[in-house]
Amino acid sequence: MTTVTVIGGGNVALHLCKALFKSPDIVLQQIYSRNKLTSHFDEIEVDKINNLELIKDSDVYIISVSDDAVIEVAKSLPLKDKLVVHTTGSVTMDDLPPANRKGVFYPLQTFSKSKAVNFKDIPICLEAEFQNDYNILESIATSISNQVYKIDSSQRRSLHLSAVFVNNFVNHLFYVGEQLGKDKNISFSILKPLIEETVDKIKHINTFDSQTGPAKRNDIGTINSHLNQLENYPNFQNIYQILTKSIRETYE
């Protein structure tokens, strides 16, 4: 049995702790959080501490805090020669302090407190300084997910950037579609089947071939009419122009 301590109390920590707590191959020993944990953690019946002096011995310590706090938290741990990993896309492994053995345990997913996720389908990207440590991380990852990948820091930085495009930016485009509809009393639900098909398509066709629309066809009449419709939304108009340009040049 591998013993794990999670450090952090945010959304990633919450869903990771739930998955680890349920796994028969893992002992989730403690959850450390500086601030009081939310009631979402109540169902995870393990030792919860907010004083680092109470931290127990574990095989692995997983730091799951916001990107800019990872290093500071890692430095604050009263540990030596332990395996200490973080769950962050944007922090390289080498940035962790040298007191402990370094690694990364990065679940590539977007988490909300109020929405359950199935960890089995979440890709977990692993990295470690030493092969033995990698094996430990792999055993933990495979006990909670069916998709485990060896990903180095440079690849992870790239994945994190891609995730901003396919998640953060895509969500904002959904927001734009919803806002434009509100002006005309159109329910956003009319657009949802189209959104679902947009995603379903890329399971069957690659993203290059699945592109359609006025930008790809270089249909100047429709493009100009759309830009006119957006004249009261300067940011949305800019988005339209830049994305149209990028699509046009992709198919030139």
Added chain:
Amino acid sequence: MTTVTVIGGGNVALHLCKALFKSPDIVLQQIYSRNKLTSHFDEIEVDKINNLELIKDSDVYIISVSDDAVIEVAKSLPLKDKLVVHTTGSVTMDDLPPANRKGVFYPLQTFSKSKAVNFKDIPICLEAEFQNDYNILESIATSISNQVYKIDSSQRRSLHLSAVFVNNFVNHLFYVGEQLGKDKNISFSILKPLIEETVDKIKHINTFDSQTGPAKRNDIGTINSHLNQLENYPNFQNIYQILTKSIRETYE
């Protein structure tokens, strides 16, 4: 029984003809196409013509050709006082020629020849000059879809624009994510669970509340690091900047 003639041979015409042909409440009388129909139409066993002189009497004529050809095709029809509608998001009903009764039958979905769609889940947006004609269009629409909406030309123009954002532009962001990964030998499949969750989230949470990421947090360090990573991709860098600006100003 309502008799329908479809005019056109593209993707929308194909899937619409398949749905109409299957419907027990509709008689799909003829398919007219100037060019020879592809073999995808073979399974639709109806009269296929490429000479307008052979066109028979029908209750409704549905023009399903590219946006910029709709008016020209409508003008070429040897019909008088018939119900003639088009399937296009960007052409207003009033632009149709006055020889016939006008209407619109707009299925809001993206269609590919090679990918089957379930028409039952596709929103169909209807408009007609006269209430009787609207009722005819509604009976056809409800015989093939569970989602039928009364949408005027101004609303349809807005929906068409929203569709560009949530489909065309979203697909291009998926393409960006795939391209960035290729540089680092990362399979696009690692990103697919994140993409599915991005869409699944907006079923439960509105698009404003489901936004996450460095732009919303105004995390300048991560944003600048991402912009540096994109220095060899000027278009992608522009997309990143414009979308980040729009997200930041949405949450100011």
